[in-house]
Amino acid sequence: MTNSNGKLSEEKVFKDPVHRYIHVQDEVIWDLVATSEFQRLRRIRQLGTTYFTFHGAEHSRFNHSLGVYEIVRRIIDDVFQEKPFLNQEERLLCLCAALLHDLGHGPFSHSFEKVFHYDHEEFTQAIIVGDTEVNQVLKKVGHDFPKKVAEVIAKTYKNKLVVSLISSQIDADRMDYLLRDAYYTGVSYGNFDMERILRVMRPQEDQVVFKSSGMHAVEDYIMSRYQMYWQVYFHPVTRSSEVILTKILHRAKQLYSKNYTFKTQPVHFDSIFKEKITLQDYLRLDENVISFYFQAWQQEDDEILSDLCTRFLNRNLFKYIEFNPSEQMMKLMELTTLFTEAGIDPKYYLVVDSSSDLPYDFYRPGEEEERLPIHLLMPNGEIRELSRQSEIVDAISGKRRTDHKLYFPQDIIESLPEEGSVKQKIKEILAI
DSSP, rough: OBBBBSSEEEEEEEEETTTTEEEEOOOOHHHHHHHHHHHHGGBBBBTTTTTTTTTTOBBBBHHHHHHHHHHHIIIIITTTTTTSOHHHHHHHHHHHHHHHHHTTTOTTTTHHHHHHHHHHHHEEEEEEHHHHHHHHHHHHHOOOOOHHHHHHHHTTTTTTTHHHHHHSSOOHOOOOOOOOOOOHHHHTTTTOHHHHHTTTTTSSSSSEEEEGGGGHHHHHHHHHHHHHIIIITTOOOHHHHHHHHHHHHHHHHHHHHOOOOOOOOOOGHHHHHTTTOOOOHTTOOHHHHHHHHHHTTTOOOOOOHHHHHHHHHHHHEEEEEEOOOOHHHHHHHHHHHHHHHHHHOHHHHHHEEEEEEEEOOOOOOTTSOOOOOOEEEEETEEEEEEHOOHHHHOOOOOOOOOEEEEEHHHHHHHHHHHHSHHHHHHHHHOOO
8 A cells, every 4th residue: 555645654674684674665666676677686696606606695686776775765865864955756766776776687797798798787777768567667756757767877867966876986886785795705895884974975966975074984985895806706716607607608609600509499598699689588587597508508519518517507617827918928829729739629718817996086087987086075164085185095096906817627637648748738837
């Protein structure tokens, strides 16, 4: 039952391990959670293949999306309550955009996007404005309301304060995934004092600023993010599983293009492999579907596809060494020749993987990815950019860290015949 103002007659709650409770008072939010497109997020992990490294990381995009919604709800209804910068429609706009911001993620998210060159934000917008249950729910608020929600996701909405709550260098999305991912992976790196950060938030015309008295809490958040990227998100074992995952998808796509006869036909991939994917086909994909194919493809006649699927499912991952592309390209070329000579396809079994992150950046207008800096509100009312006040943040500001590793199947190398010099040369170069 709902009231005439769009509120539920009784508040609904979700029990949550990070935020304790997630509160739902608005009918539109309750109805959005019940849509098939949002329920699909239960079947997509938040951290892709990280569960191979941290076995607790089985949480879903569904969990995270509810968490982002709850943080935004608290900011708007509690933090901004005495300074209402948003009208009722923009309040709902913030809540809906927060809930739906990850709606377009595909199975194994970023690995899937990298192989098929998709952008999950574009699919998120397509779901919101397309022929979907989500669209029908949003239209109950207003005919052009879905379009406005999509604009917030695209960062083109006219009120930049609304956009900054969902997408900035310190936003509800990042705050939730750091705390949630730290909780489920069992690490302490991602923990920071979110309560303190919320207390020092202040709305401005185009973005949120933070009272300078809370600067240390913001510093802690920045460092937590930095540590989570290098200790969890870019963990080399997780990257190894992602390398194998992407190579499975590449191999299946190549076989499809060569009219290979699959024992288990990849019907869910047809439109993707033909590069003519529809929104309906995309929404049929989740990690359960992908895992079914990987399970079945272990029995394929193609040895590479079969081997890669078996490796992925049984966690028989590639080993790795540190690799510097600018200094060791000759080594990579020599290894490529030796792998080919040994009958190991280097395209699938010799992979350079790079991880890169920019933990904090000041404003660089005109760049491809413009980052709104974090601003502090000084006691005299002056606004100052964070790195100008914090020596800690200044030390890492604008400094991109990049890491390269070379992945290879040590078990296959060890199984090579001892006769001849190929095996020995490979092992000498890899120092294994």
